[in-house]
Amino acid sequence: MSEIAVEETAPAAPAVTPLVAFRGLRRNFGETIALADCSFDIVPGEIHALVGENGSGKSTLIKILSGILAESGGELIWDGKVTRIADPRAAQQAGIATVFQETLVLDQLSVRDNVVLGLDRLFRRVQSTADETRVVREALDTIGMGALDPDMPLGALSLAQRQGVTIARALLRPWRLLVLDESTSALDVDARDRLFEALRRFRGEGRSILFVSHRMDEILDIADRSTVLRSGRSVATVTRADTTTNRLLELMSTHEEAQAAEGAVPTAPQRAVGAAVVTAKSVEIVAGSGPFDLAVRAGEIVGIAGLEGHGQVAFIEAVAGLRNPAQGAVETDRGVVTSFLNAARAGIAYLPRERKTQGIFAPLSVLDNLTISALGRFSRLGLLAEARRRAEGMRLIAQSHVTTPGLAAPVAALSGGNQQKVFLGRLLALTPRVLVLNDPMRGVDLGAKQDIYKILEQFASAGGAVMLLSTELAELCLLCDRVAVFHNRSLFAVIERQALNEQALIAAMFGQTAAARGAG
Amino acid sequence: MNWVRQRLDVIAPFAIAIGLFLITAAVIPGYGNLTSIRSLLLLSSLLGIASAGQTLTIIMGGIDLSVPAVIGLACVAFAVAYGEGVSPWVIGPIVIVAGIVVGAVNGLISRSLRVNSLIVTLATATIIYGAIWAQTKGDNRGSVPDGLTDFVSVIGWTGPIPLPGSVILWGALVLVFVILERRSVLGRWSYASGANPGAAELARIPSLVLWTVVFAISGGLSAVAGILLAGFSSAANPQVGDAYLFTTLSAVVIGGTPIIGGRGSYARTIAGCFIITELTMLLIGLGLDEAAQQVSLGILIIVLVAIYGRETHVRMQI
CATH class of the missing domain: 3.40.50.300 (P-loop containing nucleotide triphosphate hydrolases)
Known part of the structure; x- marks a missing residue:
């Protein structure tokens, strides 16, 4: 083009x-x-x-x-x-002056100091405070925030005001x-x-x-x-x-990647869908963002999508019990999810996004990494029954398609994709009812991706429920029975399998309804 | 060759420990005889018992700076109480339980308030030293039973074995710790928690319980070391454990357990204990006074740690 x-x-x-x-x-x-x-x-x-x-x-x-x-x-x-x-x-x-997506501000400093940040020399101020105040006011006024007190500490400001400060900082250059x-x-x-x-x-x-x-x-x-x-x-x-x-x-939108991956995966999965296992009832992610309901049933893979910062991550963290929604509740048949432990007891297993910092124990063996969450199953009086633990390790390796030189190999020696499969195997060791996955295919090679697809298919076919947050749309189209799309920190649309394609997802992620697009 | 290369950091501390022994034996006449081997084992056993808990807390990602204070407390409490006629079979367990409680509080506070254990244990140490002083006003009389003195005597025997009880106790402790580290839930949790604290929470490891128990073990073993040192110095001396702050940490690090946790083992610390004891004996044998000993020990430890530091760095890059 x-x-x-x-x-x-x-x-x-x-x-x-x-x-x-x-x-x-x-x-x-x-x-x-x-x-x-x-x-x-x-x-x-x-x-x-x-x-x-x-x-x-x-x-x-x-x-x-x-x-x-x-x-x-x-x-x-x-x-x-x-x-x-x-x-x-x-x-x-x-x-070139850049205002970044993240609001890079120092909470302890005043509005003025934040705006002029970087303009001073190490030991010498370039301008007097009065001059600075005037310039800062002007810059803030450009975006309609001239009334902001330059002496206010940044920590006391709203997100919008903080963003304003970063814009004013760029404008001063x-x-x-x-x-x-x-x-x-x-x-x-x-x-x-x-x-x-x-x-x-x-x-x-x-x-x-x-x-x-x-x-x-x-x-x-x-x-x-x-x-x-x-x-x-x-x-x-x-x-x-x-x-x-x-x-x-x-x-x-693109279709190529979806087609490339499709060949290796069982197409058009036919799974028996059971009763709802997790239900979000009138959940509001932040106050005022609008309540929504969403139920995930046994035997279902439900995709979670949205542009970054549109509430989808906060939602699955609420399902995993890592945060509380502003309003409403996430419920299972064992009661309301209020904490990570209580979600775990209800059979919800959560895979965090950052494998390195939140997932893998790099110096520990593959076996330890697989079984660390379920050690209670292989121990008596605190001592491990190694034979049973190793047997379970072998089973998990097979189930998760992990390629490893052995159970004793340090997990850090495996490829990123295999590490991710070990991580997923750790969740499977808990025999969960619900897998809540935060972008599991991120930074994983194609072969490992397809293994993970298979693991998820098998899990769902055996009656498990999967909530799959992914930033790769082709994957959501490939795997999911339906996809819940978030926009402006609320559920915007749920797209069913028959209507599922990348363009529909992108449109919903950008807050466009089918009707509006027809008119546009 | 490749096998050796891969395990160089495991082999190195033991090789150094043996090498150092041979060098000392060559340099100092009479060093190779039975008596000095027995005293090497005895001194190493005292350090080894005091370092056991320290090793586990460091593997777990913590650090216990209250070790010398608990040693001092145990020493004073035991000797003073015995001097006033309390049975050693009563005061001994009481002192050990007190050490366990101090440790449990350390772990509980560090974890529940998310305060670095370095600060918490340092504060606990200060409180303990203050409390000892307030109770005794520096007047530390007291005595110890003969059995205890024999237990930590270079010429002591344990039944038919020509080694003092302290060495035998250390041997038993090594066995327990190897099993604890490798074959127990607590051990695996400790390694995981030290390797990646953020992941440990999400992997459902009960951190509060883990920290409380591991620090309690450290406190309890420090108290045991304190009682043994009371026997060794035959008096109530609150400063008896002071050297053990530096030496327990050094034994752990020289053994090759990184201070950030997640790796290492008590087996390595054993090598570290021998190296430190041998170095001290070598320096004394060479006629260095205490000041010169400390300077030399410090330098040697920096050199050794620098060697292991490089090793860790390469592995971390995977």
Whole structure:
């Protein structure tokens, strides 16, 4: 798909030198390719949107642009010259100001100190406090937060106000390109409108903005052009005139990966679905986000999807008893889930997202890693019956398709995929009724993925219930009987198997109902 | 060769312990005789008993800095009470139970309040030292039964065995600890908890129980060491355990158990205990005064730890 030239829709002339151009930019982390081939440019006086689902490479691109990551290949052309942005300081000197997705603030410091952070020298302040206060006020006023007390500690502010502070901090730098990485997600409508006004004003001054948002309405409202990233590739750049929600959603979704994986998995699983094992009743993830119900039945694999930060992780953590919902309750036939232990007793086994920090005991053996949660089953008076424990270890290895030199091998010596299967085997050792999995296929090689698919299929066929949170949409389409899609910290839609495809998932993740898309 | 390479960090402390013995025997005349071997075993056994609990707390991801204070408390309480006519069979168990309680409180507080055990045990140690002082006002008379003195005497016998009871006790303790570490639920939980505390919670390991029990074991064994040291010094001396803060930690680390936990074993600590005792005896044999001994010991320990430090670092990179 070729790039569409900017015509009358954007105020900048098409003939000008781009402020920044990416030519085949690549970045990989070991074997994982975060950015495969990214090419587009941003001209002076343009608001350019960057669109794509989770893991499409947006954040990687922004980190390269901000000097946090180095590219693995390709070119970044800044102001007509091939440039490598070595570190964040170099980015700042070039005139690139970035507001990151995470609100990087220091809770103990005041609003003023947070905004001017990094402008002072180590031992010498550049400006007097009074001057600072004035400048900070002005910057905050740009986004309608001029009333904020500069002496207030950051810890006392709301999320929206904290986000405002990070934006004000970026605005204070002498920038030519402002990068906003989902910086509007926490802002209320009023602050956002003020920010957009300011962005248009900056555009009039010939400055450029790279704008990342998951909100279609914002993109349609403000972007002159939009570049769509998919699996690390820039698939298209569309002008304002060509931008519709439908078109962007289409460009973002892909079918190839789903088809590639499909061959190895039992297709169209026929499982007997039993009674509900876990039920969310009027659950509200945070106060005011809207209550919802969701039941997971025996023999079912229910997918959980959503863009990052839309409440799906909080929901499955509530199911696992790791946090309490603001309202409502998660119930099993053994009562309300109130704590991790009580969820465990009800037969809910949880697989956390971070295998390294929350899962694997690296120096311990495969056997220990498999059985550590179920040692009570192999012990008398606190002493282990090793023969029985080893037998169970062998059974779990077979059940979880783990490839290992032996039970005594340290788990750290296994590949990431095998470690993940060991981790899953630890849950199976508990003979749970419900598996709650937080992105289990993340960072796992293809072979291991297919083994995990099989494990989940077998578990569900034997009458177990699975809640599978995944950021890989092809996988959800492949495995799930239905997928619950979260948007704005509430359940937005439940898509049944017959209607399940990537485009439907992406649309729901972006808060688009089928009817609205028809109209758009 | 490859086999040796892979297990170098396990073999190294034992090789050093043996090498050091041979060097000392060559340098110092008479070092190889039975008496000095017996005193090597005796001194190592005292350190070994005091280091056992320390090893387990470190494997679990904690650290017990109250070891010397509990030793001091046990020594004073036992000797003073015995001096006032209390039966050793009464005061002994009481003192050990007191050590267990101190340890349990250490573990309970560290875990339930999520305060680093370094701080908690240091505070407990300060409280204990203060309490000893308040009770005795520095007037530490007292005495110990002859049986106890024999138990920790270089020329003591245990039945037909020409070794003092303390060494035999240590041998039994080693057996118990090897089983505890390898074959018990508590042992496996300790390793897991030290290897990855975040994962331990999610793997349903009852951390509060684990920490309480492991620190209680450490406290109890410190008390046992305190009673033995009372026999060794034949008096109530609250400072008797002071050297054991540094030496127990050194024995653990020199043995090759990393201070961050999750790996290592008490078997390694045994090698560490021999190395430290041998070094001390070598330095004394060379005629160094106590100040020079301490300087040399400190330097040697840094050198040894640097060797193991590298080893751990490479393995961590997997």
